[in-house]
Amino acid sequence: MSIMDTIQVTAAIMVRGSLVLVAQRPPGGRHPGAWEFPGGKVEPGESPEQCLAREIAEELEVAVEVGDKLAQVTHSYPDLDIELMAFECAIKSGEPADVGCSAHVWVHPRDLGDYDLLPPDRELVAAIWPNAGGPPSDG
DSSP, X not given: OOOOOXXXXXXXXXXXXXXXXXXXXXXXXXSTTOEEOSEEEOOTTOOHHHHHHHHHHHHHOOEEEEEEEEXXXXXXXXXXXXXXXXXEEEEEEOOOOOSSSSEEEEEXXXXXXXXXXXXXXXXXXXXXXXXXXXXXXXX
């Protein structure tokens, strides 16, 4: 039995007004059709911030300014452990396009529960918006 390596993965928290951007994973890869905060795997020799700027340019064709780290979670899949780091990101130029994803939407954080978010992304929602992840209130 081998000990799995933990891979570092980044997630962009892009906010516009009161809405946050989530993207749908394309068919054919891991977790097709699931929703996530856009981002990707940190490559050797790359900082998390560099990774995020590269991944967002590749996936959504926008240039972002990577800001503060907002949260970090660790999640174990059966075949993989990931350390997911979420950074505040501001779009510097461009409008998001569905290049490396099937779709993207701007969603109010309280409505993120309506999307099939990947488990580590759900953990980020709970960490960043602790009051958004629960059931809707009656009042």
